Amino acid sequence: MTGPTPAPTAIRCRDVDVRYTIRSHRPLLRDLLRGNAPEATTVHAVRGVDLEVRVGESVGLVGPNGSGKTTLLQAMTGVLPLAGGELLVRSLPTFLGVKAALRPRSTGRSNIRIGLLAQGLRRDEAEARVADVAAFTDLGPAIDRPMETYSSGMRARLHFAIATALTPEILLVDEALAVGDRAFRERSARRLDEHRASAGTVLLVSHNLAEVRRSCERTVWLQEGRIVADGPTDEVLRDYEAS
């Protein structure tokens, strides 16, 4: 949003570093007794990222696999600790990652309840939204069948519906829209549009560049944990596709 006064900052990354340690094996008794640690490789997944996202912006995050896109989002939610730098946010970003909280043997409806509670709602707040979310999935009577009986497309619809039910101020989306049939994809995209229209901030990680073009006015290109380019989507994606 370019106006006379820029919108306030939603997310500010200053020199953010995120590291993983991957060991060749977990320490064995042998190692402890001899006092040598197993060979450890530190993966420097995000290196010195400086990024300022303003309220109401929707920013695409592109880059090859392993470039640190998802890791950066995880750091923003506080799921992964920072190895260095500073990460400030206006409100705690929500990750479209509710999938892990759902239980295959429970019905779609029970899972909506669980998913909403998992995202921090109280029981009465969750109860008030269950019907809406169930309607959005458009699963019909299947909503009362156990989730393990769903096709992968049906599951994906359930996940998306639950994860976007809360419309948080800052929404982080990781490859979530490439799910379900065409009608559902369109409805999902509409939901994100509505979210942006209500001054929400969106960070979208995707390999689907058409989707990034459609949804984001600004794009950040990550490569090996560093920002290669940051600017208007058209320009950045032109360079990205040419690389």
Place this chain on the structure above:
Amino acid sequence: MEPSEEAPPADEGLFAVGRPVPVGTYLRDLWHRRDYLVRVPVEDLRVQNAHTLLGNLWLLLNPVLQVAVYLLVFGVLIELDRGVDDYLAFLTVGVFVFHQAQRTVTAGARSVVANVGLVRALRFPRAALPVGSAIGQLLSFAPVLVVMLAVTLAHGHPPDLRWLALPALLAALTAFGLGAGLLAARATHTYRDLENLLPFLFRLLFYLSGVLYSVDHFVDDGALRALFALDPLYCLVTTWRWALIGTDASGLAWAGTVAWPTLFLVVGFVAFRAREATYGSGA
């Protein structure tokens, strides 16, 4: 969104993520999640036996069959009274209380490593995982408690004032399981080996805690008997028996029933939280 997140306001209403929160905020966040913490175990219990013919009747049948086995083995096949009048009730209380502690600790130990996906996807106080698993174990203890009460009633122990101690004893049992579970969860996250060791540790404790025999009957030396109070499970089993079948419980056993769960809960919580930030990163 969550008011507790608005920690020290940085510039322009921004705040830092990925920093440890103070213990008060942590506990408040945990309390804020209470509906989730109860909902998940309820749901899991509800669907646990979905694929069986008898469904959730199994929650009750399991402890009943267990008692039936003891009745057959110790009541019919071998005459093994070992200085207790009603061995079946004695055994039932001992075994059920012991197993409840074991199950709570074991489930707590697994709760973090089994939910790494959840830890990586959502931000929440990680203690929610062991706490949730302890709640689940507490809920599934309800039918066990019913069977245990039925057995003691059938053995001529009518309800008396001692039953009033049961809620406190249940709290102590759960607090111990949760505290030890928090410790074990942290340790299991670093050393998965513990998952393999825990069954043997509990097997050893099973024989040391006087589950199968009366410590008072076999150990005459007072000083030696006092050593048993170092075993939290001995203390818990002994005081539970005091409440349900009227056997003696020494002052030391009572002291242990109060002190051990408190100590485990505090130490477990502090130790668990010290590694809070690492639970998603796999090592």
